[in-house]
Amino acid sequence: MSQLDSNWSFVDDNKVTPKGFLFAGISAGLKASKKKDLALIFAPEGSVFTGMFTQSIVRASCVDICEERIKTTSGFVRAILINSGQANACTGNLGIQHFQIATGKIAELLGIKEEEVLMCSTGVIGVPIQINDLVKNLPNLVSDLKGNNIQNAAEAILTTDLTLKKVSIETIIQGRKIKISGFAKGSGMIYPNMATMLAFLTCDAGIKKEEWDKMIAIAVKKSFNAISVDGETSTNDSFIGINAGEKIEKRFFPIIQQGIDIVCQNLAKNIARDGEGANCLLEVLVQGAKNIDDAIKLAKSICNSALVKTAIHGCDPNWGRIISAAGNSGVKFNLNHVDLYIGNAQILENGKLNKYDPQKVTDYIKSRMNGRYLVDDIVKIMINLKSGEYKGTAWGCDLSKKYVEINSEYTT
Template identity: 50%
Template sequence: MTQSWHPVPGGVTAPEGFLAAGVTAGLKASGRPDLSLLLAPEGAVCAGTFTTSLVRAACVDLCAERLQACGGQARAVLTNSGQANACTGERGLADSLIATEALADRLGLQPEQVLICSTGVIGVPIPMDTLVAGLDPLVAALSSAGGADAATAILTTDLVVKQIALEASLGGRRVRIGGMAKGSGMIHPDMATMLGYLSCDAGVPAEVWQAMVGRAVDRSFNAITVDGDTSTNDTFLAFAAGEPLSPEHFEALEAGLTAVSQHLARAIARDGEGATCLIEVQVEGATTDAGARAIARTVCGSSLVKCAVHGRDPNWGRIVAAAGRAGVAFDPEAVALWLGEHQLMAAGQPLAFDRPAASAYLRARAAGAYLGGPGEGGDTVLIRLVAGAGPGRGVAWGCDLSDQYVRINADYTT
């Protein structure tokens, strides 16, 4: 189904009618871009998924409440980078309301049509005078070519910008889906990702769109892990606006939505703090797809597996041990396992394999030149596990765990 979708430039503003901007408002001491805006056309619907953490930023609750109250109707999302505005007491909500009301006034919208996301250090409030002063130049910079600027302005510890756009012909018309995301640490989402945004120029009923987005998130952002930590601010928002699409093309549209989401999710995992390679775990033969994804995500999230990959050690025992604690029933006597082209187990039994060659495979993946897209530089370590003869299949993505991750996070606020 995804074969009909092909890449086009433009990122989140590739779809018709979407505008975006990113500016340097002075929210970050580094002087890097830190204020981003995505504006959807009139009549847009928005689907959202959010962190399941009990400790969450006020902006998360505000977004969820506005989408529910307005039946999924929203036009804009403002993102400030540098301050998470989480655990800041009553000020957190007050500042989010001030920001969205000020932006709504400048865009000629109702405040309920404007959403806000924040990212940065937990416990640090937004310098509101600086943010509000940045709104006029931000709105003035809105452009159909502003996708890259917007994608840059949402970053924190990320090393690369994460954006993509795909196009397909559905029902004789061009349909585009664009996306941007940020995330590098605190990645083990139970909803979506650190922050992610999608745009689509096909009209879809709000309830249909929300269901599509939920399924795409389960197969993408909920299938990645860097360090096992979720964020207080995890938010994923997907906008759809345009000529209504015939229901017969909904399946193809969802395939494109999933493809965009998976590209962004893999890019987040590959950009994990201190990572040298992407890990992709494919599981098949489980009873259900959900079970297969749970096994794959548990393997990806295992610190022992991640350390073994970083050490270029084909220690397959760590892989099957992690699979066994995923909370999913399967027959250990049926397990087969591959590391790249090297088969390590069959029918639950270890096989003789060329250990130096398997180690060389891991070294080669780490040496692959990263070109900004997952796997494009040959930097993907592929682990394939067959858990039985069931129909369930699933994939998850992660990265290796290096000493650099410890250094980055040990010194994060100091």
């Protein structure tokens, strides 16, 4: 267990997960690789669900149906079935039928109502689910349900990901342990406007729907909606947060919010870090903004710039690309007030070029390109606009030849 700079501590999710939640993940033969491809989350009775979904107008039918079921049940859902390998997007009525068949069967096996089951899919757009293989393996999936089984579920939702993305934390409130766990997938097609991104969060502190909705929206703004791998929003992006358990007093909500933020930001950064073909995590902090929306918007503009991303990949200290991306963000600021840093090197001071050693900046970026998930694999950029009191952070990654290779051969 490691201590965070907060009320929360990281815990081993093979031993500790939110009370009452069950997880499963198996191979149902949906992927040619025969890797795990079918996951299930089963929540306690009385659980409260909140979902945030892709803002693309081209959406998989599962997204629309999930959104509708959360609305019609007032968030009182019980299960999420997740398949990888086929996005089941742009598949017309067949996609809807497959959703209904799958959720109806899993509801029967779990002894709950069909409208209490959500379904999320990820994979190749335009390819329907291999529904016979899926349905045939649902009893095996239910048999795999266990409390401390996030590992299997997290493995089963991956596509082009190279690494698992999961995290669990806990704290003590009024003598009771509160736990929050989350897992996600995403590597390419990442620019959530709530990339092909799926993420799920469970919490064993009971919170009413109205307050839970607010908490999840706040966390998503500062995490999944603050990352970019390639500027591409998917048809299937979904984030679902679930709480269940003994009700917690409102005065402790800030602590719960802090925990949700930690889990969401951890998962979001790992999605950006695992960007297809990426070698490092890019972190852009904008300070001195007029509001948090402006700060995140400008930071995302820099993370999303192909010119910035290729410069980072080439370890090129081309600060002009950074400031140009800031100017294209749509956020108004006065360049004559702006400070710009790459790592510890100050490039601009009040909009004027500062004395710095370009080679040291190159060496700094190179030192961060040693591989993913190292302590020092983060290239940090900071801009102070000096226009206000707000700050925001966004995350991205470098853009490499490997990204082109992966995506030019995605379906072949």
